[in-house]
Amino acid sequence: MTKYIIKRLIAMMITLFIIISLSFFAIRLIPGDIAGEGSSPIIREALIQRYHLDKSLGEQYAIFIKNFLSFDFGESITLYPRRPVFAIIIDKIPLTLQLNLFSLALTIPVGLACGIIAALRKNTIVDHAISTMVVFNVSVPSFIFASILQYIFAYKLGWFPFLLELDSNFSLSKFVSMILPILALSFGGIATITRYMRAELFEALNSEYMLLSKSKGLSQTQSTLRHAIRNSFIPLCNIIIPMFMGLLGGSMVVENIFGIPGIGSLAAGSIQTSDYYLTIAVLFFYSLIGLISMLLVDISYGIVDPRIRMGGKSNE
């Protein structure tokens, strides 16, 4: 397993290197003006020189890679002038993570419960109700949920605040202010997990090992809990772990609606303002998350189902 992980980590670093190299060239091809529209030509010229944009693309790339390998990710040019890009991302992660952890804490149990109930009560009115909820949640984007929730519960009823409270200390009022964004972020995830869980569990319930377990004397409940549900979890690793890692990416629209200064809008903002180094850093960050989540998924298979072993040589 250790050897396998080391191999994967090396492959990950090579992939990251390729990604940032491609990002560098792709971003340079996007038209834009680092000085901002209407700015003085003298200022524009000076900024172009400062960020080596007057040099050839090859020279720029060499400078960028040299700095990158010495962990100098550069400074923000336009969005957060002169702030180190790494510091910007690090600053934004805690708030995004905090909100999304709560969202996940709601999404996973509710999604699993709905999926299990729907599978156990397949083709009943309960199953139909849950399936309708799933279709609705999958179809409606999170920003629509966010707007509707805010309109009803903050504007009309006044039960919750419009915006996320930005107090540094975690308090009850802060938690209350997080409820609407948490709900808006959760609906889609709940639907996804419910759909997977229902399908996997239904298949497991009709499998032969369930028949065997019951013939060995286990009750329906015992068979379901000990065998069917556990086996249904294996494919769920494929969605729950990336979902967890994806939380770090935040949600631009939900963050905009609830006034959350999270990481969600960084990518779009940096591209729009030609903030080259920040864009590359954000892409690097997202790539890192993606690659780590893929690695964790692969490793998790072996943990959830001991029959699956990674990196071991075949005995055949």
Added chain:
Amino acid sequence: MSMKRKLLILLLGSTMMVTACSQGTANNDVKTENNTSTESEEFTGPKDYRSWTTSMSTFNPHMYTNSKAFSNLGTFVAAMASSDGSNQLTFVPHHASELPTSSDGGTTWTIKIRDGLTWNDGTPLNAATYEYSMKMLLDPKLVNKNAVYMFDTVVVKGAKDYYAGNISWEDVGVKLINDNELQIVLEYPATDLDFFTSLGSLIWPVKEDLYEATMNEDRTSTTYATTLDTTPSAGMFTLTEWITEGHDVHVVNENDPLVKEGYVHLDSINRRYISSSATRSEMFFKNELDQHSLSGDEYTQYKNDPRANPTLSPHVWGYFVNGASENKIMQSQDFRNALHYATPRETICEDVYVLYPSTPYMISTGIYVGDPISGGEYYRDTAPAKAIEEKWATNPDKALELFNKAYEENGGTPVTVEYIYFEGQEDQKRQAEVLQESLENLFGKDRFTLALRAVPPAAAYDLYRSGDYDLGLGVRLANVFNPWATLNVWTSDYADKYITGFENEEFDELQFESVYGSLVNDIKGKGEALARMEELLLEYGAFVPVMQNDNTVMYHERMELSTTEYLPFIGYSTNQLDIISAP
């Protein structure tokens, strides 16, 4: 491991992460400033709750993008609404002890700084502080964007050369006479108004020790004023809380000269960055925000509401017209003028944007000619400007006549013109479609086609620079009191031109004389020059004006504005408003 233990570990892990996140936020962002004397007090007086549509990513006065954000810093001069309720703009000395005075015909300026000014931690603030700030602003290694204020409307002697690294600081026209006096030498004479609205109110002090401490080793960058800890205050308000892109809190500074003189009535300003217009609107109508800019739909509903206050934008949006395009029809002045007369600006403004007035002219109604204190008027109220408005009003008949002429000269073959608008914006798309339908119907679909092309705004401006376009939406920004200076973008040798083919010696001469030459102090002459410059641009057809992006802002009834009329440069001077009842 039993299921219970696994669950317990999971629960503990989650709790630790949530706690860590909240601590991380605390450590990074929200810190109550230690070096302020006004921290953590329970406010009993009027608080103003505002929203921002553009985030505050830095309070570094050398890098900022929103000058209105600087409630925490002062300048030499402050533009204020007169405190006698006369709805009059006035310039009052802020950090200066008296209004700056000029000699040598307006090229040498003397600024006396008040005694006893301090930063919020008690450190003295004097003329040397300002000299240091200007030196750092122009520092060639730091490449500060706002250095432009030293050589834009008024040009400080040697400022450009120092910024380019060609001369030493001693050769720049900024001289420290003593701790309370600065002398600034300009390359060209400037009026009081130009000096007050540029150097006088856009050069902010920086705190030297903090600025140096936040500088990197090779002195090419500083993180000054990027966090609350590195943001000192010395203005009408003190910054006490700040989360980047989140919120900021400013508490009134009782030691500030203008606060002492009674210009400020607020105890604090609490601002929150809210990018969603729907959220801002709901919060305003729920009494959770004190002011709100109306969107188009809201404007229809609330334009006659007594809480609605119209503003005047100095900028006119329209279409850049490339007379140097390879598309032959674009080279025809008749065709370009036909585009002007045919553009359905009234329909676009009424049906698409709703909020914005249509403009057949290039100089907005927000532009002021002369000195609003000693005498002047809005440019569009002058006789020459009115004549231009009348002459260049939308006129489909004239447009068709001009088009027919250009069409025949073009060989009578069907013509296609490409129109560029900004992608991802529904309003832009709709107005493009209105323009397309209107022009094609007027000129004849068998003779004229308007091909629509959506591109990102930055890409569109790049195309205007390269000249690889026919017709494209955009704006050139204008200065309220000095439109001549911002018309430099149309001069022949401007370094960052959008290619339209417009080059005119008379225009270049009028622009130079109005900004730097014989017309600088001649208000009447400058007004006439402005009208002539506008006429020259319209005649060539370099730009088809469409609308000016005026806003309407709603203020709650509980807010008492310091001026009931919109004043050029300061609008409704919202830092001076009073709140007369509880929300």
